Amino acid sequence: MKKIGVLGAGAWGTALATAAVRAGCDTVLWAREAEVAASINASHENTLFLKGVALPPALRATTDMADLGDCDAILIVSPAQHLRTMSAALAAHVRHGVPFVICSKGIEISSGKLLSDVVTETAPHNPPAVLSGPTFAAEVAQGLPCALTLACTDKAVGMALVEALGAPTFRLYYNEDIIGAQIGGAVKNVLAIATGIVAGLGIGENARAAVITRGLAEIVRFGELFGAQAETLMGLSGLGDLILTCSSTQSRNMSLGKAIGEGQTLESIMASRNSIAEGAHTVEIVYKIAQDNNLDMPITESVYHILKENRDVRSVTEALLARPFTDES
Numbered sequence: 350m351k352k353i354g355v356l357g358a359g360a361w362g363t364a365l366a367t368a369a370v371r372a373g374c375d376t377v378l379w380a381r382e383a384e385v386a387a388s389i390n391a392s393h394e395n396t397l398f399l400k401g402v403a404l405p406p407a408l409r410a411t412t413d414m415a416d417l418g419d420c421d422a423i424l425i426v427s428p429a430q431h432l433r434t435m436s437a438a439l440a441a442h443v444r445h446g447v448p449f450v451i452c453s454k455g456i457e458i459s460s461g462k463l464l465s466d467v468v469t470e471t472a473p474h475n476p477p478a479v480l481s482g483p484t485f486a487a488e489v490a491q492g493l494p495c496a497l498t499l500a501c502t503d504k505a506v507g508m509a510l511v512e513a514l515g516a517p518t519f520r521l522y523y524n525e526d527i528i529g530a531q532i533g534g535a536v537k538n539v540l541a542i543a544t545g546i547v548a549g550l551g552i553g554e555n556a557r558a559a560v561i562t563r564g565l566a567e568i569v570r571f572g573e574l575f576g577a578q579a580e581t582l583m584g585l586s587g588l589g590d591l592i593l594t595c596s597s598t599q600s601r602n603m604s605l606g607k608a609i610g611e612g613q614t615l616e617s618i619m620a621s622r623n624s625i626a627e628g629a630h631t632v633e634i635v636y637k638i639a640q641d642n643n644l645d646m647p648i649t650e651s652v653y654h655i656l657k658e659n660r661d662v663r664s665v666t667e668a669l670l671a672r673p674f675t676d677e678s
């Protein structure tokens with residue numbers, strides 16, 4: 350795999366394209382916005398989504414999806430709710446057999462489907478893989494070290510991707526569990542909003558650790574429903590990403606929760622940003638799936654009540670704390 354296409358030039362797509370260049374791949378980055386492609390090609394900076402980070406001059410950007418037509422693998426890095434449209438459009442341009450590596454984190458709200466199922470439906474001749482882990486885009490783009498899960502049911506394809514994209518500062522661990530690799534990344538964004546709310550309310554570090562740990566129990570329950578492997582949920586794409594995203598306001602999800610905890614409204618926060626906070630969307634479908642399947646996910650429910658039903662942050666938090674005592678397991 351020598352030529353890599355990256356579909357979506359937000360912060361993460363740009364960082365991943367940079368990592369692919371560093372790994373020695375001929376890399377082309379598709380941007381939805383003409384000004385993003387222009388700024389990457391002219392000044393080696395993504396001034397809209399990753400301002401201030403110098404990008405390698407070898408990275409080429411385009412707005413023409415046909416330019417991805419001869420790629421050996423494509424990383425799809427759109428917001429989760431747009432992945433269906435992106436994957437379908439891409440399938441018209443690339444060869445059969447070229448893997449579609451899902452780098453977005455979320456679950457399709459309209460169908461309740463994992464993104465790998467969305468790829469299988471829209472691009473049946475392109476095997477899905479998943480790249481997920483604890484990775485803030487700005488750090489990856491700067492070449493700071495990180496580790497991620499590369500999941501693919503076909504081990505030969507998965508290992509070829511690991512070999513092509515992996516580097517000392519971009520360590521990839523192969524995993525066959527494509528389902529588990531998607532669950533952690535999707536649900537942790539909801540839990541990061543919850544830890545942000547804890548920070549915004551100023552109720553302490555102990556409370557944050559409690560939310561992370563009890564949040565992990567929610568990820569495990571949710572993952573079991575989909576058939577995820579427990580080891581995957583405890584790995585980089587699960588626990589690893591949960592820890593990172595719930596520990597730093599570099600996370601858009603955590604910072605969104607913090608602003609909510611401080612009294613801002615979801616609408617005003619969204620209006621002030623051009624970046625995606627997937628948890629604010631994912632919460633809707635995780636909540637629905639949990640309700641439909643009688644899953645106990647009280648932290649997710651609380652985030653849903655606050656974000657989607659405009660309930661008062663302090664009274665929802667008090668209700669969460671006042672739940673009956675129960676077994677830890």
Ligand SMILES: NC(=O)C1=CN([C@@H]2O[C@H](COP(=O)(O)OP(=O)(O)OC[C@H]3O[C@@H](n4cnc5c(N)ncnc54)[C@H](O)[C@@H]3O)[C@@H](O)[C@H]2O)C=CC1
Pocket residue numbers: 357358359360361362363380381382398426427428429431435452453454455484485486487623624625626627
């Ligand atoms: N930023 C990060 O550190 C990481 C992000 N991710 C995931 O990557 C995905 C993309 O996030 P970012 O690159 O951070 O985005 P971003 O927040 O930096 O930029 C927004 C992106 O959304 C795209 N977009 C907006 N409207 C669209 C539409 N109608 N159709 C298609 N695309 C549209 C923009 O072109 C842009 O690429 C998300 O699922 C996110 O959870 C995963 C790991 C790390």
Ligand SMILES: O=C(CO)COP(=O)(O)O
Pocket residue numbers: 454482483484485486538541590593594599600601602603625626627
């Ligand atoms: O997924 C991420 C880190 O692994 C990025 O988190 P945010 O989308 O909350 O910034």
